[in-house]
Amino acid sequence: MQPNSSARRDQQQPSREKGIDNRRGHFGNLNAGVAHGGGRQPANVVNDEGNAAVIDTLINSAPFQRLSGYATGIFKTWAPRLYEYCSMQFERLLSSDSSLLRIFDNSVMAAAAFNFGPRTVCVPHIDYGNLPFLWCWIWSLGWFNWKKGGHLVLWDFKLIIEFPPGTVIAIPSGVCRHGNTCIGKKETRYSFTQYSSGGNFRWVDHSFKTEEKYRASLTKKEVEEEKVRKEGRWEMGLNLFSTLEELGLHT
Template sequence: MAVIDARLEWLYRLAQVSAGWLEHWRGTYLTLPAGCGFGGGRLCPGNYANTQHNSHLINEVLKDPAVQCVAHFIDAGLLAFQPKLHSFLSNLLEKILLDNPDIVRMFNGCCYGACHFNLHSASTRNHKDFFNILFAMCAVYSSGEFDHMCGGHFIAWSLSIVSQFPAGSAIFIPSAPVTHANTLIAAHKWHSSMAFFTLSGLGQWYQNGYMADKEFKEHASPMQLQAWKKQCEDLWETGLELLHYD
């Protein structure tokens, strides 16, 4: 655990970002993305963009055996408790990577397509990650040096849950529909996290036959468009089935 703490602090100290980059809708702290996604004006799925300097640092973090162990720990957790969802995310990522060989896989042996490194002072505001797959469980790994009994608690407002969240532990949460946040820690302490997720845009791209919604609707026949709308309406049932443990 200490190795992970040190590696994330190393990334925090060496990363170079403008002051405006620290202020975003989840809070006021440094966050750097890794992995792949689709949306936000992209023409097709691809890796998250970082500066050349920060990309080198992130690649070093991703290659760290201790960080890879965290990714495998997260993957094993989802597999143990929600195997159907794990299979869905794993298969989706494999299809996306097969369709676009230019995408560099974030972690081998991890079903999630992307990760945010939330660094040093990662206390989030109330928010929903509405770009993520609606029914998917996202995972957050806690890191740092802080008293988890006094701060850093994880709050799932929609579920009326407040939980201690000590360093070295992980939480799984449907981050798109559930409003969540975490509490402040003492000013002389520090708290980082790794948030694992898969963007809904990747699922849309695959279900549309490797094209965006706009392109699909422009070229679809009336019958195809009707089936597409019905699939969208029934998506919540698909999600519930994937969350069900047999």
């Protein structure tokens, strides 16, 4: 398979250093893929030459290819409508601009984050830039006693969930405040996440125009119709979820 190159980038990322402070915690991390943050339209994430090489190695490695494919299988099984919506929008986005990179051929998620730790402990946060009703796929990795630490905490739901290394959890990270508990001083914890920016979907829905240009192109009646669509978007998103009965399962 031809490697997916992340060398060409359009949104700058920090250097991969241990102990970098970011809004999610005190650890180094890098992102890759297509994002819509801080710019006027979706673009490839920028990494310097050294970090791009690290990202390319990880993305094209068999372990991360398998993690991505496994998450896709779960996604298609448990939320087929949401999966199809995400797939359709992502394909439309990619077809609109040949420079945009698909980092995982077996995934419909537009971007990924690699958290290098070495002790990845996330403080409570919400990923506001992500599509609110879309799941974010989080893999826990490393070597730590998962009975004593590294638990996923969903603060709004008052849930604390054991999160062993090598397991994946999917949450709507754009609306769900989350983080994880500490691990031992001599333990290591890393994480790998796949997500999609809400701005990507808005760009597609707005005929590949900025919010300003899209609104300027609408008639007064269309402006009112767009307002109604926005107000009902949360319900549209919820209707993309599947019930156990639809999936042929019964409680």
